[in-house]
Each structure stands twice: as structure tokens, then as C-alpha cells.
Amino acid sequence: MSYRPNHDPIIARHPFLRHMVGIMTQPPLVFDRARLAANVARREGQPDFVTDLVVADLADRLAPVTRAFSKALVMGPDPRLLPDTAQSASGPIRFERISALLEIEGFATVDPERLSLPASDYDLIVSLLDLQTVNDVPGFLESLRRHIAPDGLLLIAAIGGRTLSELRDAFLAADVEILGGVSPRVAPMIDVRDAGGLLQRAGFALPVTDLETHIVRYRTPLALFDELRALGVTNPLAGRDTRLLTPRHLMRAAEIYAERFSDPDGKVRASLEILWLSGWVPHESQQKPLRPGSAQTSLRDALGDKSKT
Template sequence: MLKTCAKHLTNNYGTMRCLSMQPSHMNIFDRNAKRLQKERAALNTDVALYDYLKEEVGFRLSDRVFDIKREFKTAADIGCNRGYISKHILAECVEHLTLTDTSASMLEQAQGTPGLRMSKLVQDEEQLDFEENSMDLIISSLSLHWVNDLPGCFARIKRSLKPDGVFIASLFGGDTLYELRSSLQLAELERKGGIAPHVSPFTQIRDIGSLLNRAGFTMLTIDTDEIVIGYPSMFELMWDLKGMAENNAAFNRPAHLSRETLMAASAIYKELYSKPNEEGVPATFQIIYLVGWKPGPNQPQPLPRGTADVSLKDLGNIFEKGGKIKIDAES
């Protein structure tokens, strides 16, 4: 009886130990494959032809940095690619900018504005190694959607920021390339009787706020934008995605896509999504923009509960009279 109990306890201990060693996230993306894709794209002689989307999003994200009326002494651009943010950041706004990326070739091609002090570091976004409380600003443009451990990445970013530091980023949202995804699925279902993941999964906007809150960020701002780009056909879209290094990098991606499935998908794409009497097909890119602040002593704080002048139900009457009030959200 004692031997049986001891064996049972030993087995339970071994089980609990194995469970404790399980990773807290699922590895969906092959980070090494993504690094190789970026290297191949960077070494392409016409790499600049495929910068149009990332250039536009980088410019829009840089504009959000300018909206913060503060001079940042230390900043980092993680997953900088070919420097789509650094070429818009002014020296008057950021004193020193650290660029990081997994691709050494892309990192080498990144340039900054005149007078901007920069340093470059080959580093994976999943393994950030900045000193604690060392950064005033961390930026990332269209890179974090390839990170497996997004909660851990957000936590490391918050750790690297100084108190009252800010994190500003953009990433592709869940509706990105829904036309391509559905066309490939319908074609493969028709030709093969099943579907495979030919387009990588993207983060849903409803999850971003929860992940930022979980990491400890405050004063969150999250919004989305849609950029619709026209292509002559589905094949030009897929070619451009490869040139951007945005082709599929999921571990379970199929190694081959048959010619007949591609031709069927192209026909379905045109039939379902092209506008009448117009050539070409549209492709939708949903961009999620986020801003989060590390808690600090100088940040605005909510008023103590119970200090309101009126109830929320009286807001309509107050606004009609043009009055100034304090609001109690619990009223």
C-alpha cells in the first residue's frame, strides 16, 4: 500500500513538473523562416518597389509620435525592417534612436533623417534585451503580427520603458487580406475537398486592449484603419507580398499550392471581389494602431469616487445648458 502511494505521488509530481515547464504561449510562426524571408527580400535588386504599404503606415505612425509634445532622449524602433519610421523621425523629437531587426540586411539598409543619432542592433522582437527603465519611447511598425508570444513581448517592452514612457505601434489586424484568404479556401475546398492555412493568422483588435492591460499599460488608445490597394490580379498581390517579406511563415503552412488551385482561386477572387466594369482586384489591409503608457507619477489620475456633481443620466440636460461638470461614472 505504501509503495503504491509513493508511486502515485511520484507520478503526480512528474506530471505537475511537466505542466509547469509547458510554454505559456503557442508557437504559430517560424521565426527563422521569417528572418530568411526578410533577408531574401532585402537582397532583391528591386526591393524598394515593394515598400509602398510599409512606407505609408510608417509615415502615419511617425505622425502619431509628433502628436506627443515631448522630446524623447532615448527611443527604440523594434522590427524596423528597412527603416520605415526612422526616415520620418526628426532629431528635434528624438535624441537617440536604436533600430532592431532580425534581418541584418534590412537593418543595414535603414536610414535616418539628418542629425538623428542612431545605433543598430540585430535582435529578435521576442527576445528584447534593453535595460530596465532605459527607454522613453518604443515604436514598432508592421512587425509585431509575426511575434508568437505577444503578451511576453508587451511585458518586456513595458519593462524597458521608463516610468511615464510610451509605446506606439502598428500591426496588421484580423481582416487583413480576407479576400485572398477566402478565395484560396474556396478554391482548395472545391479542388481538394479540404483547406490549408495559406494566409497567416492576424491579431484581432478586440484582443489588443486586453493584452496591453495585462502587460500593465495605462491610458490606452487603440484604433484601426483600412488601406485598400488595387492589383491587376491575385498573382500580382501574392508576388508583392513576397517582395514585402509578408508571405506566410506559419509552422503549418503547406509546402506546395497546385497550379489548378491557384487558377481557381484567381477566378473566384475576381468574381467575388472585383467591381463591375473595373479591371483588377482589391486587397484590404487592416491596420491596428495602439498607444500605451507605462504608469508614472506625473500621469493624469482619475478623480476619487463619489466626488461627482451630477449623475450620468443628467448629461443631456447639462450639455444643452453648456455647463461644466464633474462626472461620477458610478452614478
């Protein structure tokens, strides 16, 4: 049951109480977005295979869609890496590119936590690698829906929940050995089981989610650590431990990683999950789910009565 402080007559009369309730109902601050921006800005000119992978997958997903999109927007941390065109089965798509993190000359920049896009009647919005760095995910999705016209499409790619699970395990073990406790080092990510519910909660119809799983291999754990720094995805958590990571700590994490996650050829593996979400803004022309109890054929008839065999 949701609590609505403005409907409580006592709280409504007291500004201080209204302020305190507002603080209590704010989403938790998980990510330090200033640090995120600084991390991404430092990677300029570096290859970014994750974004390249997602952009290629986006093209494959749009190609069979039998819909013409006349007003489309794509947003991501660095708009220079985003496509400006794509193709659906019904014709070309020209994207307006928006930065969701960096301030770059020639591109509009928006704050996903207080989203205000240039228009509110897009028939396609694509968000690439934004969702997993937003503190208020339900609020972000609801804001996106308000900027899409009825029967318009939202398509999102985000980092999935099992990404870098090996790295998380190695550092947890090293933290316990060296610090006597654990420190948050890998950002929480969205699980595919929760994604469809988030879209429905935000008011989207016909939600679909799926997961692309990739195993990336590195010569050593230190090679993985170096690539993460180059990609600008080092610890972005607001509650991170601000103490410098000592060489001893880093090397112990690398040793544990190699012990637990090496392949027979000596290389180590790292999991990468790309979570895709899609949903449509409701419209009367869309198919509707059947009313409970209205089915004309039973599941037993459809599958066959196994009790008779």
C-alpha cells in the same frame, strides 16, 4: 484563475512534472520565425509600400505630442527601412534602430520572444510591424514595458485583423474544392477590439487603439500574389501545408478572387488594416480614472432627460 506550478508542493518536488507543466503553459507556436526571416531577406531592394505608409503615419502621430524624448528606440523586421529621426511638438527625436528579425551588419538584432534591449530606461519605444509575427504577444508587450522608464511611451503599428480577408476567403474556397478541406495560408492578426486589453494586461496606462483602413487595388489577383511574394509575406505559419501549391490550385484561387472581389472596372481590391496602439508606463503624475460612484453629475443630467420631451 492562473495556475502557478511552483506553488504546488507535489509538482515542485518532481522535475519531470515541472517540465511538463512548463510545456503546457507555453504560448502556441504560430509563426515560423526562420521562414519569416528568409522571406524578408529575399525582398532586399524591393519597394515596400506598407512600411513606407507606416513610417509616414508615425511621423504624423509623433508631431503633435507635447513631450521631449531624449532616449528613443524604434524596432522592426528590417531596420534599414526605419526612420532614424522624427519630430515631436517639443523637439527633435533621434532613434536607435534595432532589427527584430534580420541579422544586418551595423544593427543590433533582438528576439521578440526573449526580448533584451540595450537599455531599460527608454522614454519612447516604437515597434513597427513586429507585433503580428510574435508568438507570445502578451509576453512581448510586458517585455517592452520593462524597457521603458516611468511615464515613457510605447507606440506600435501592426497589421490589423481584416487585412487580406479577400485572399483568405478565396483560398479557403479553392482549398475546399481541390483538397476537400482547408489549409492555413494567411497569418492570424490582432483585432482592434482586443488590442486595448492586451496593453492593460501588460501594465500600460492610458491605452489608446485605432485603425487605419486602406483598400489597395490590383489589375488581377495574380498581380496581388506577385506583390505579396516580393514583400516577403508569403505563408509564415509553423503549421502550414508543406505541399507545393499546384498551378491548378493557384489559378482556381485567382478565379474565385476575381469573381468575388472585382470592381466594375475589372480591377480587384485587397484590404489593408494598420492597427495602432499606444500606452504609457504608469507614473504618479498621470491622470487617474474616477473612483466608481464618485461622479457629481449623472449621465441623464449631462445628456438631458429625454422622458420629459
